[in-house]
Amino acid sequence: MALAPFEWKDKPALIEHLFPVQKISAESYKEQMAGAGKTLTPLGSYWKGRKPLILNKACILASLLPVTEDHLKDLEIFEMLMGMDAETMQKRLEASLPLSKRDSVGELLVLPYSEQVSKAKRPEELDDHFFAHIWYSVNQHLGTTAKSIPELVEQMGIARFGRRPKVADVFSGSGQIPYEAARLGCDVYASDLNPIACMLTWGAFNIVGASKEKRAEMSKAQRILAQQIQKEIDELGVETDGLGWRAKAYLYCVEVKCPETGWMVPLLPNFIVNRTESIILRLKPDPHKKIYDIEVGFANSETELYDAKNGTVQNGQVVHSPDGTTQYRVNIKTIRGDYKEGKENKNRLRMWEKADFIPRPDDIFQERLYCIQWMKKKPIGLKYDIEYRSVTDEDLAREKKVIDYVGIHLTEWQEKGCIPDMIIESGDKTDEPIRTRGWTHWHHLFNPRQLHILGVINKYISDYPEFVVMFPAMLNLQSKLCAWHNDGRKGGLQNVFSNQALNTLYNYGSRGLLDIIHYLNKTNEIESKVNTNTEVKTHPAQDLKVENDIYVTDPPYGDAVKYEEITEFFISWLRKNPSKDFAHWTWDSRRSLAIKGEDEGFRRGMVAAYRKMTQKMPDNGIQVLMFTHQSGAIWADMANIIWASGLQVTAAWYVVTETDSALRQGANVKGTIILVLRKRHQELETFRDDLGWEIEEAVKEQVESLIGLDKKVRAQNSEGLYTDADLQMAGYAAALKVLTAYSRIDGKDMVIEAEAPRQKGRKTFVDELIDFAVQTAVQFLVPVGFEKGEWQKLQAVERFYLKMAEMEHQGANSLDNYQNFAKAFKVHHFDQLMSDSSKANSARLKLSTEFKGGMMSGDAEIAETPLRALLYALHELSKEVEVEDVLLHLMDNCPNYLPNKTLLSKMADYLAEKREGLKGTKTFKPDIEASCARILSEAIRNQRL
Structure with missing residues (x-):
């Protein structure tokens, strides 16, 4: 019997009670590591920060699935639908192995889940028949009659909302969330x-x-279009040498006049064209013309190849020697004419005009072609021979032909929208090309060859929306911001947005037509037909006008990529002549409307957006807010935004979503907070004095529930679901759930309080409440071996160190865990406690031997604490200092030794247990630490005073 409309209307969602974050993290990490193999990346690798499809799937399904009294069965069904159950995992592993090795699947199935995932196919790579075994169990548990996930989703949507569920994302970005929905x-x-x-x-x-x-x-x-485009390009005769070779890439460099010698010097950071093939550049002085000819050839020795790593640009200086003896060095800032006007940095570069597309003869920065990479198809097969050659007179004649052709057609093409005529608006990222090159319009970022090829492509594709979508991916491959990569057999060009900036280059490459034309139809082979109703609109989030049942959003925040600026690089090419399917959109970045930064504008914009979503969802609607946080201030703002939007937190989870490649100095965020939100229906009032008990009770109930489920899963010989980091997040959610349920606290209207502007250096009432809630949640998570009173007696930095030792024992070594707990414990400089070898996914605390005698006193948070004294004692024991002497030093170093004696012994026992069994290396020896800790604990207990 089918589910009745609204039968589940008031049933809590699975995501509000349980979410197997460890398995979802493993799956998310697997997908992120797929790189170009990810399903949507071929549409535009320039868009970063994509949330994994598997995570989006988990959030949407878990928002529809109900919670029953049998939580273990709920979990089993969810894992079946996610392709994470044992039977599907076996199929995923088999699908990833050649037939000859499929007998070894049994050995793989006993590995930890994360290792199984690393060797298996992703669920999205499998056809529906791989999941046929799940439907009997799913339908039995849920009362459905589905034979596919879309059928199940429709039935669950009817049971909850009376219709097929409508999912919305008003910050759609690259489309990861909408596509998965x-x-x-x-x-x-x-x-x-x-x-x-x-x-x-x-x-x-x-x-x-x-x-x-x-x-x-x-x-x-695509094949027909490619032929038409190639025909037009080939009619000009500028990409072939007449001997069967076609240009694959052209290498250009900036050239400047040295003020000391009057010589024109090519700006080349190095002289290596292809390191693997030992192909280098040699400068040949021409004293009559005061120029350098550039010769391409093979290095005669390893020494010559090594020396070629130093070019004419060294540490911001132009370095050259016309006679091979006297070396001249001139700062590029001097050549550019840098100066300050007040606080503003300026220079003497000429600002380019709309009609410019090459430097004028008297410009400071000139450009020249210095090498061409040629390719020729081999007689058999699809492979090509590759050659690098010096530039010939014939090449320069072809170059001039392109320049003349673009010069004749520039105005006409700009009027038709085939190439840009849009001004570069000043901004954080867009100031770079203006300041460093004098480029004032977007077409200045492209040389004549690039304008020619891209202009022709743009002219032909305007009637084909599918190919217009792929055009920005081609623009990302073809501008003066594409660096030449000189490693690898073939060498190659990087993309414009290999980082999220608009950095100008001294040398760059330009692709030939055949190297980019195939991007017209470059998509992933994974087939997933979309059969439902989809609608795409361009408008600010707060202008939403339609109701949706579920909102899954990954909003912008203070440290987000400034897409509102850098995507003008693409908008400039499309705005005048977009495909008719996109013509009704506003073709402008609309920077002034973008939600960005960390100021009041950010908060107001976010509140307006989430308040509108709250208004435009049914009373039983649900919101899932993904938040990859970095700034503590922004994380606090998120709680304010939720409160002010009329929402209530019902759950929070933490999923690892980023890879090591994303690790940057000061931005070591590796995971995503998942906040589950509901409408706040009642106008409840409470007082802060009463909140403590309520928060503690809610945290206790939440954490104990998850621990209980975890134990049941482990009892079935399965891996656990949760680590302490997950329990901390669940406790945090429980605290926020209590807080955000109230409309008035201590007589204050919480919406008004949450919307109140921040005053620098002062905590708001909401900040104080959140801090209080977090501390209450954290204090509940007392490690086994300590009494609650003892644990609270410790300083925050001591609790942090001991808690993270437990996390390491559990195998949770991602740097984001340390960041999260540091914030929770209010440890401001947790990096002082971290090993120098820490990486994003393999971080760890310093051992006592790494602290040595440091941080015993001074400003360090851990200085002059009992734990620091204990760690120094362990260091001394590892150096074979006599135990009696170690105890004497411990008594001197530890404040209030006698009252802390029992606690010191407990901390030593605790560290011994947590260090034992950890995998060591040549420099990391936790087994020695564990042994010393046991000796010290015993010595403290038996010490007679």
Whole structure:
């Protein structure tokens, strides 16, 4: 019997009670490591910060699934739907192995889950028949009649909302969330302020989500278009040498006049063209013309190849020697004419004009072609021979032909929208090309060859929305911001947005047509047809006008990429002549409307957006807010935003979503907070004095529930679901759930308080409440071996160190865990306690031997604490100092030794247990630490005073 409409209307969602974050983290990490193999990345690798599809799937399904009295069964069903159950995992492993090795699957199934995942196919890579075994159990448990996930999703949507569920993302970005929602069988509403984001989302639905027949049509159209484009390019005769070779890449460099010698010097950071093939550049002085000819050739020795790593640009200086003896060095800032006007940095570069597309003869920075990479198809197969050659007179004649052709057609092409005529607006990222090159319009970032190729492509694709979607991916491959990568057999060009900036280069590369034309139809082979209703709009989030049942959002925040600026690079090419499917969108970045920063504008924009979403969802609607946080102030702001939007936290989870490649100085965020939100229906009032008991009770109930489920799972010989970091987040959620349920606290209207502007250096009432709630939650998580009173007696830094020792014992070594606990414990300089070898996914605390005698006194948080004294004692024992002497030093170093004697012994026992069994290295020897800790604990207990 089918589920009745609204039968689950008031049932809590699974995501509000349980979420197997460790398994989801493993799956998310696997997907992120797939790089270019990810499903949507081929549409536009320039868009960073994509949330894994598997995480989006988990959030949407867990928002629809109900909680029953049998939590273990709930978990089992969820894992089946996610492809994380044992039977599906076996199929995933088998699918990843050649037939000859499939007998070894049994050995793989006993590995930890994260290792199984690393060797298995991703669930999205498998066809539906791999999941046929799940439907009997799923339908039995849920009372459904589904035979596929879209059928199940529709039935669950009817049971909850009376219709197929409608999922919305008003910060759609690259379309990861909307696409996964549509693939699961939801109706989808997607919007973004940025038209490039909307185009990527449209592409996810209509290109990646296209049927097999539609994909075949696109491939046929792409072949015809490619032939037309190549025909027009070839008619000019500028990409071939007449001997069967075609240009694959052109290498250019900036050239300046040395003020000391009058010589024109090519600016080359190094002279290596291809390190693997030992191909280098040699400068040949021409004293009559005062120029350097550039010769391409093979290095005669390893020494010559090594010396070639130093070019004419060294430490911001132009370095050259016309006679091979006298070396001249001139600072590039001097050549550019840098100076200060008040606090503003300026220079004497000429600002380029709209009609410019090459430097004028008297410009400070000139450009020249210095090498061409040629390719020629081999007689058999699809492979090519590759050659690097010096530039010939014939090459320069072809170069001039391109310049003349672009010069003739520039104005006409700009009027038609084939190439840009848009001014570069000043901004944090867009100031770079203006300041360093004098480029004032977006077409200045492209040389004549690039304008020629891209202009022709743009002219032909405007009637084909699928290919217009792919055009920004081609722009990302073809500008003066594409660096030449000189490693590898073939060498290669980097993308414009290999980082999220607009950094100008002294030398760069330009691709030949054949090296970019295939991007017209470059999509992943994974087939996932979208059959539901999808709608894509471009508007600010707060202008939402339609109701949706579930909102899954990954909003912008203070440290987010400044897409509102850098995507103007793409918008400038498309705004005048977008495909008719996109013509109704606003083709502007609309910087002034973008939610960004960490100031009051950010908070107001976010409150307006989430308040509107709250208004535009049913009373039983649910919101899932993903938040990859970095700034503590922004994390506090999120709680304010939720309160002010009329929402209540019902759960919070923590999932690892980032890879080591994302690790940057000062930005070591490796995971995503998942906040689950509901409408706040009642106007409840309380007082702060009463909150403590309520928060503690809620935290206790939440944590004990999860620990109980974890124990049941482990009892079935399965890996545990949760670590202490997960329990901490659950405790935090329970505390926030209590807080955000109230509309008035201590007589104050919490919406008004949450919206109140911040005053620098002063905590708001909301900040104080959140701090109080967090501390209450953290204090409940007392490690086994300590009494609550003893634990609270310790200083925050001591509790942090001991808690993280337990985390390491559990194998949770990602740096984000340390960051999260440091914030919770209010440890301001946790990095002082971390090993120098710490990385994003393999962080650890310093051992006593690494502290040595440091941080015993002074400003360090751990200085002059009993724990620091204990660690020094362990260090002394490892150096074979006599135990009696170690105890004497411990008595001197430890404040109030006698009252702390029992606690010191307990801490030593605790560290011995947590260090034991950890995998050591040549420099990391936890077994020695454990042994010393046991000796010290025993010595303290038996000490007679």
